[in-house]
Amino acid sequence: MAGMTIAEKILARAAGQERVRPGEIVVCEVDVAVQLDMGFLGERPALRQVWDPSRVVVVADHLAPAADPASAEAHVRMRAFAEQFGLQHVYDVGRQGISHQLVAELGMALPGTVLANSDSHTCAAGAFNCVARGLGAPEMLYVLATGRTWYLCGPTTRFVLSGELPPRVLPRDVVHYIAGAYGDFAGQNLEYVGPTVAAMSMAGRQTIATMSAELSVEFALFEADATTDAYLRARTDAPYTPVFADPDAEYAAVHHVDVSALEPQVALPGRVPHNVAPVSAVAGTRIHQAFVGSCANGRLEDLAMAAEIVKGRKVHPNVRFLVTPSSQQQLKEAVRLGIVETLLEADAVVTNSTCGACFGGHMGVLGPNEVCLTASTRNFQGRMGHPSAQIYLGSPATVAASAIAGCIADPRDLL
Amino acid sequence: MALDTHLIGRVWKFGDDINTDLMYPSTVYGLPEAEQARQCFAANRPGWVDEVREGDVIVGGRNYGTGSSRPAARSLRQLGIRCLLAETINGLFLRNAVNFGLPALAVPGVAAAFDEGDLAEIDLAAGRVRNPRTGQELQGTPLPPMLREIIAAGGLVPLLRQRGYVE
Numbered sequence: 001m002a003g004m005t006i007a008e009k010i011l012a013r014a015a016g017q018e019r020v021r022p023g024e025i026v027v028c029e030v031d032v033a034v035q036l037d038m039g040f041l042g043e044r045p046a047l048r049q050v051w052d053p054s055r056v057v058v059v060a061d062h063l064a065p066a067a068d069p070a071s072a073e074a075h076v077r078m079r080a081f082a083e084q085f086g087l088q089h090v091y092d093v094g095r096q097g098i099s100h101q102l103v104a105e106l107g108m109a110l111p112g113t114v115l116a117n118s119d120s121h122t123c124a125a126g127a128f129n130c131v132a133r134g135l136g137a138p139e140m141l142y143v144l145a146t147g148r149t150w151y152l153c154g155p156t157t158r159f160v161l162s163g164e165l166p167p168r169v170l171p172r173d174v175v176h177y178i179a180g181a182y183g184d185f186a187g188q189n190l191e192y193v194g195p196t197v198a199a200m201s202m203a204g205r206q207t208i209a210t211m212s213a214e215l216s217v218e219f220a221l222f223e224a225d226a227t228t229d230a231y232l233r234a235r236t237d238a239p240y241t242p243v244f245a246d247p248d249a250e251y252a253a254v255h256h257v258d259v260s261a262l263e264p265q266v267a268l269p270g271r272v273p274h275n276v277a278p279v280s281a282v283a284g285t286r287i288h289q290a291f292v293g294s295c296a297n298g299r300l301e302d303l304a305m306a307a308e309i310v311k312g313r314k315v316h317p318n319v320r321f322l323v324t325p326s327s328q329q330q331l332k333e334a335v336r337l338g339i340v341e342t343l344l345e346a347d348a349v350v351t352n353s354t355c356g357a358c359f360g361g362h363m364g365v366l367g368p369n370e371v372c373l374t375a376s377t378r379n380f381q382g383r384m385g386h387p388s389a390q391i392y393l394g395s396p397a398t399v400a401a402s403a404i405a406g407c408i409a410d411p412r413d414l415l
Numbered sequence: 416m417a418l419d420t421h422l423i424g425r426v427w428k429f430g431d432d433i434n435t436d437l438m439y440p441s442t443v444y445g446l447p448e449a450e451q452a453r454q455c456f457a458a459n460r461p462g463w464v465d466e467v468r469e470g471d472v473i474v475g476g477r478n479y480g481t482g483s484s485r486p487a488a489r490s491l492r493q494l495g496i497r498c499l500l501a502e503t504i505n506g507l508f509l510r511n512a513v514n515f516g517l518p519a520l521a522v523p524g525v526a527a528a529f530d531e532g533d534l535a536e537i538d539l540a541a542g543r544v545r546n547p548r549t550g551q552e553l554q555g556t557p558l559p560p561m562l563r564e565i566i567a568a569g570g571l572v573p574l575l576r577q578r579g580y581v582e
Binding site for chain 2: 118146
């Protein structure tokens with residue numbers, strides 16, 4: 001009998017089964033459940049019970065701070081919910097962060113575990129060898145009540161990444177390249193392994209895991225290695241057991257990608273799969289707004305890259321460059337290191353941590369016919385504001401270089 | 416409530432990568448649910464909401480429902496769509512479809528097998544679909560009994576209410 005992939009193994013353990021095969025539906029115990037402020041917008045059924053308050057994290061991220069009366073009411077209901085069930089892990093405005101970044105910083109996304117959250121970018125936790133995916137709001141009611149949810153096990157495709165990333169070519173460019181070349185993986189899990197991954201920071205792995213949502217993956221999984229351990233041990237004493245694929249695991253496909261000759265990659269407006277071009281193909285496209293932030297690229301490493309590029313330069317007068325760190329912690333570190341000062345000196349705007357411009361709710365909504373180059377997650381028509389606005393996706397380096405140039409620009413030209 | 420596992424409906428065709436934001440634009444958050452549904456496909460197929468009828472079926476291409484966790488499937492159900500068929504379906508969308516009481520089947524070959532306006536005969540338990548105009552039959556991925564039970568209850572929240580988990 002063939003061995004199991006990472007996802008199959010973690011699902012099997014969580015379902016209390018010896019093995020799980022693609023095509024099976026399993027019911028799993030959940031280790032951590034995340035409840036977002038968004039879940040309290042509008043009507044919400046009243047839960048009668050929460051299975052284990054110690055495993056629930058409540059986060060104000062999409063609407064932080066409240067930008068309108070509806071959001072403010074949602075936050076009031078969120079706080080009342082936390083109080084009603086005695087929930088201790090509450091990350092309200094002031095302690096906030098985008099949920100996917102927060103669970104990482106808190107050491108709550110652990111190798112070999114199952115994490116539940118309504119949001120579509122929940123697969124971000126896969127960077128930590130954690131089985132996690134977006135479940136939608138109704139499912140979260142079921143998870144909170146019972147501590148369980150079902151998963152349909154899909155086949156796994158493995159990407160083996162080798163080669164050293166060239167200067168100013170980032171993990172974001174790698175996942176863009178994969179999306180452009182291979183398209184979507186609806187119903188499948190992805191595994192990312194290989195020497196490039198081994199040399200990659202947690203932030204880079206988080207970027208790839210997060211953006212894998214745009215390929216419609218079920219789970220986007222990395223192995224836990226010394227880098228993972230160093231990150232987690234600095235943040236938690238919780239024990240965990242990394243899960244590796246069996247040597248004889250069965251994959252739908254195994255793809256080898258050499259990143260050593262990669263150019264910065266830009267996703268064109270509308271979607272990401274099969275819709276990516278090298279930056280040289282779109283350089284010169286005039287932009288009105290540049291954004292670095294979101295669960296994909298709002299970490300210190302991303303802010304530092306943006307600062308490195310704009311240092312001593314000024315944002316083009318026709319461009320708004322918005323920088324939104326993905327958590328209070330990232331913002332505090334950026335302030336300490338002088339990164340925020342550098343960005344402000346360049347005429348960038350640095351906001352509080354929140355999802356912000358990424359989903360067009362507040363903090364940088366696009367106007368009619370505007371063009372945005374963003375390091376956030378998604379470029380669907382209308383996502384960030386007016387339906388006629390065009391959204392291109394790029395790495396933090398490409399975004400920063402373009403903010404200076406006033407048009408889409410190659411960050412390698414500013415080396 | 417038993418799920419009617421045999422459906423027949425008029426087909427509306429959509430292409431690949433139909434995303435959640437087309438079905439549920441950000442601007443409808445906070446509106447009453449019936450009004451939310453009125454904005455379904457306003458960006459790419461304006462006026463469709465006035466033509467769709469109770470019992471109709473959507474046939475999509477690859478990667479149907481890609482995108483956000485927003486309740487797009489609820490809007491489709493509100494408009495009377497009784498089943499979604501597509502080449503492949505984004506997993507989060509599939510879960511939301513089930514949870515909002517909308518049956519959804521991934522059926523390879525379905526996009527080529529139906530023209531808009533055709534009827535689609537659907538056997539949810541077996542995961543089979545048939546085009547009575549051409550006689551072509553296709554095999555898709557049937558929904559497991561656990562998920563059919565949720566759909567039969569009218570969605571997850573009615574089921575949670577039945578079981579006493581929510582008020």
